[in-house]
Amino acid sequence: MIRRRSLLGGAAATAAAAAASPLLAGCGSSSGSGAPRLDFLSLAWQEESVKANKALVSQWNAAHPEVQVRYVQGSWDDVHDQLLTSFEGGAAPDVIHDEGNDLTDFGSGGYLADLTGLLPAATRARIPGAAWDMARFADGLYGVPFLQEPRMLIANRTLLDKAGVHLPDAARPWTWQEFEDICKELSHGGSAARYGVAWPMSSPVSVTLNLAVTTGGRVLYATKDGRTQVRLDAADSAFPELVRRQVGADRSAPSSALGMSGGEVLPGFFAGRYAMLPLNLSYRQQIAQQAPKGFDWVTLPLPVGTGAPDGGRAQGVSPQTLSVSQSCKHKEAAAAFIDFMTQTPHLVQLATGDWMAPTGTDALRDPALTTDKLGWSTGMAVASHLVASPALGRRGYPEWSDKVATPALQEFYSGAISLESLRTKLVRDGNRVFDRYRS
Amino acid sequence: MSTAAAPVPEQQAARPAPAAPSSSPGRRVLRRRAGRTGQYAALLCYLVFLAFPLLWLVSTAFKSPRELGSVDPTWLPRHPTLGNFRTALDEQPLLHAALNSLLVAGAAALVSVAVAVPASYAMVRFRGAVSRAGTGWILVSQMFPLVLIIIPLFMVLKNLHLIDSRPGLVVVYVVWTLPFVLWMLQSYVRAVPVSLEEAAAIDGCGRWRTLRSVVLPLLAPGLVATLMFAFVTAWNEFFFALVLLKTPEKQTMSVILTHFTGAEGAADLGPLAAAALLATIPSLVFFALLQKRLVGGMLSGAVKG
Numbered sequence: 001m002i003r004r005r006s007l008l009g010g011a012a013a014t015a016a017a018a019a020a021s022p023l024l025a026g027c028g029s030s031s032g033s034g035a036p037r038l039d040f041l042s043l044a045w046q047e048e049s050v051k052a053n054k055a056l057v058s059q060w061n062a063a064h065p066e067v068q069v070r071y072v073q074g075s076w077d078d079v080h081d082q083l084l085t086s087f088e089g090g091a092a093p094d095v096i097h098d099e100g101n102d103l104t105d106f107g108s109g110g111y112l113a114d115l116t117g118l119l120p121a122a123t124r125a126r127i128p129g130a131a132w133d134m135a136r137f138a139d140g141l142y143g144v145p146f147l148q149e150p151r152m153l154i155a156n157r158t159l160l161d162k163a164g165v166h167l168p169d170a171a172r173p174w175t176w177q178e179f180e181d182i183c184k185e186l187s188h189g190g191s192a193a194r195y196g197v198a199w200p201m202s203s204p205v206s207v208t209l210n211l212a213v214t215t216g217g218r219v220l221y222a223t224k225d226g227r228t229q230v231r232l233d234a235a236d237s238a239f240p241e242l243v244r245r246q247v248g249a250d251r252s253a254p255s256s257a258l259g260m261s262g263g264e265v266l267p268g269f270f271a272g273r274y275a276m277l278p279l280n281l282s283y284r285q286q287i288a289q290q291a292p293k294g295f296d297w298v299t300l301p302l303p304v305g306t307g308a309p310d311g312g313r314a315q316g317v318s319p320q321t322l323s324v325s326q327s328c329k330h331k332e333a334a335a336a337f338i339d340f341m342t343q344t345p346h347l348v349q350l351a352t353g354d355w356m357a358p359t360g361t362d363a364l365r366d367p368a369l370t371t372d373k374l375g376w377s378t379g380m381a382v383a384s385h386l387v388a389s390p391a392l393g394r395r396g397y398p399e400w401s402d403k404v405a406t407p408a409l410q411e412f413y414s415g416a417i418s419l420e421s422l423r424t425k426l427v428r429d430g431n432r433v434f435d436r437y438r439s
Numbered sequence: 440m441s442t443a444a445a446p447v448p449e450q451q452a453a454r455p456a457p458a459a460p461s462s463s464p465g466r467r468v469l470r471r472r473a474g475r476t477g478q479y480a481a482l483l484c485y486l487v488f489l490a491f492p493l494l495w496l497v498s499t500a501f502k503s504p505r506e507l508g509s510v511d512p513t514w515l516p517r518h519p520t521l522g523n524f525r526t527a528l529d530e531q532p533l534l535h536a537a538l539n540s541l542l543v544a545g546a547a548a549l550v551s552v553a554v555a556v557p558a559s560y561a562m563v564r565f566r567g568a569v570s571r572a573g574t575g576w577i578l579v580s581q582m583f584p585l586v587l588i589i590i591p592l593f594m595v596l597k598n599l600h601l602i603d604s605r606p607g608l609v610v611v612y613v614v615w616t617l618p619f620v621l622w623m624l625q626s627y628v629r630a631v632p633v634s635l636e637e638a639a640a641i642d643g644c645g646r647w648r649t650l651r652s653v654v655l656p657l658l659a660p661g662l663v664a665t666l667m668f669a670f671v672t673a674w675n676e677f678f679f680a681l682v683l684l685k686t687p688e689k690q691t692m693s694v695i696l697t698h699f700t701g702a703e704g705a706a707d708l709g710p711l712a713a714a715a716l717l718a719t720i721p722s723l724v725f726f727a728l729l730q731k732r733l734v735g736g737m738l739s740g741a742v743k744g
Contacts, residue, residue, distance in 0.1 A: 039685060043702075045698055045699065045700065045701045045707075046701065046707070047526070047530050047707075050530070050698075071687070072685055072686075072687060073687055073690075073698055075681070075694070075697035075698055075700065076697075076700065076701055076702045077697045077700055078677075078678060078681060078697075081586070081589075081678070081682075082681050082682050084590075085589050085590055085593050085682045086593075086682065088590045088593070088594075089590065089593035089594050089597050089602070090597065091593075091597060091602050091603075091685070093685070099702070202703070202704060203703055261703060261704035261705070262703065262704070262705065263704065263705055263706065263708075264704075266508055267508055267509055267510040267512075268510055270508050270509070270510060271509075271510035271511075273510065280703075282705075283705075286705070289504045290504045290505055290507060290508030291505070291508065292505060292508070292509075293505075
């Protein structure tokens with residue numbers, strides 16, 4: 001992916017330099033001579049979520065004949081390349097649904113509008129400061145974070161009850177130490193081996209960074225002069241060390257799951273091979289749909305680190321965002337549409353459709369989302385502690401992640417290299433990468 | 440003496456040749472049958488290898504979400520359902536997208552072959568610096584990765600007001616497939632005996648008439664193969680279509696299929712498999728229709744020695 005991204009980035013730079021300036025002038029917003037029309041690129045993909053988005057767009061269009069919005073269905077596949085090409089070609093959508101990690105490059109590249117002076121005060125008040133931090137880089141605000149999802153523990157209640165394990169709740173989550181002990185208890189070898197937990201690590205870097213926050217670490221730090229520094233101190237390595245112990249020493253987590261995605265470990269979970277799965281909140285939808293009849297599952301808060309800030313409840317997260325393209329001709333109208341989409345009832349509607357958590361303070365307390373059914377209330381309680389992922393705002397993160405951190409963490413989790421080697425690779429090689437992005 | 444005589448019986452003993460012919464017809468038949476069985480077994484393995492993804496796709500398309508979540512996957516669905524097809528068709532405009540793909544891929548295949556026929560003929564028959572440069576260009580153009588050309592191409596199309604238009608996408612596909620189509624057709628043109636063209640010339644045919652009445656009929660299998668290649672390439676293409684087409688009503692099948700996938704590898708597997716299965720049908724039908732022509736053309740191209 002990085003090779004493709006680098007190539008595309010290089011091509012973008014070359015093309016931008018070579019292109020005649022009139023080519024880019026006046027492009028972007030798709031308005032005609034009459035009422036402005038905004039293109040809204042949505043990445044919603046689950047049936048309920050697409051319906052919710054389309055319904056809101058229809059509602060807006062009915063109420064605002066002076067600014068019509070066209071719903072454009074996008075896809076998470078290749079969205080970065082698609083947007084980069086559209087930005088460079090001057091034909092980007094006006095309102096863009098994307099993910100926080102992308103804002104860093106697009107914001108600093110001048111492709112996204114700074115929303116600081118565009119958003120109404122009501123929008124700013126609706127969403128807490130910690131969420132705004134996820135979209136603010138280099139003194140600019142490049143998106144409105146509207147959906148987010150913490151990592152939860154999805155557990156097989158029958159297995160836990162049989163083992164006499166007392167289930168935690170959002171008010172009193174397990175510590176990582178308690179979790180490790182329970183996983184050992186739940187595991188046994190033999191022909192029908194069972195593991196206390198399975199760690200699906202197909203994207204090991206984001207999981208490692210975001211969960212390092214629960215033990216007071218970050219791995220990626222910002223220096224006073226704005227540079228990115230990679231560190232792997234005790235607080236940073238506590239989480240990766242725990243996973244390594246569970247896979248290698250305790251045998252309470254299978255090594256086979258390390259290369260899998262969240263969806264791929266579900267069959268093993270349903271078959272009772274894994275007692276618990278750390279998964280993003282939205283996986284509940286897939287579990288509710290695919291679980292065998294009578295399968296009793298429960299959503300639990302993720303364990304916490306004892307010495308970490310906020311009692312270890314804070315996890316890093318990269319939220320889903322709504323941004324305005326710099327080339328949009330009707331930025332105020334686009335900001336007004338974003339304000340409409342992020343009003344509390346609409347946030348609730350979108351969050352329900354995506355099985356995720358909204359960012360809005362009131363939306364998080366909405367009765368539709370605080371029901372005990374399907375783990376919603378636990379999810380909302382955990383979501384209220386989320387903070388910006390250490391990766392957000394770090395220029396060079398995609399390259400560091402793809403070239404350095406992913407292979408190094410994969411080797412470490414599988415037991416191929418020691419913690420010292422991991423530290424050397426992440427820190428020494430990583431700092432070299434980030435140094436190249438110093439502006 | 441004895442040392443000289445000794446090899447004689449050994450040579451006789453080591454000469455099994457006279458005995459072999461007596462048992463050879465039976466053994467030869469047996470050996471041939473065994474060889475043929477082995478060949479068929481290898482062919483079967485190869486076919487299974489080739490067909491496995493398609494068969495698995497068919498199986499997945501008919502499985503319920505619960506069955507898809509089972510830890511013991513089965514070859515055949517235990518409780519076959521059409522639910523995935525219903526969901527796929529309800530959620531996304533698959534038929535409309537298929538029509539778009541059909542139009543774009545069909546037009547791109549026809550245009551690229553129409554351009555490539557005279558071009559490949561000229562490159563094969565008129566050898567010279569231009570022909571050599573053309574062949575070199577074909578090879579070099581194959582070395583550029585898509586991501587290097589997409590942004591400049593996007594800008595060119597924007598200037599021509601061909602962004603977000605199906606004709607624009609056809610132009611891109613023609614440009615993208617043309618080098619390989621030319622390369623493919625050249626080998627077919629080269630196989631047409633020059634003597635036939637010389638005979639036509641003696642009968643008074645001009646260059647265009649020769650091309651139309653003599654070369655083209657003999658090129659039929661090549662044209663069909665090239666047409667299929669160009670069609671399938673355009674039908675399956677994703678990134679150009681994703682970047683160039685914004686209007687939902689214009690999107691092609693490959694783009695619509697990605698709407699069943701989410702972030703970090705999440706996917707609505709059943710409807711995705713059902714939609715992907717529907718997406719393969721036009722290619723299969725196209726191939727089935729042209730396959731007969733492909734074989735027929737091969738035979739019609741034969742020249743008596």
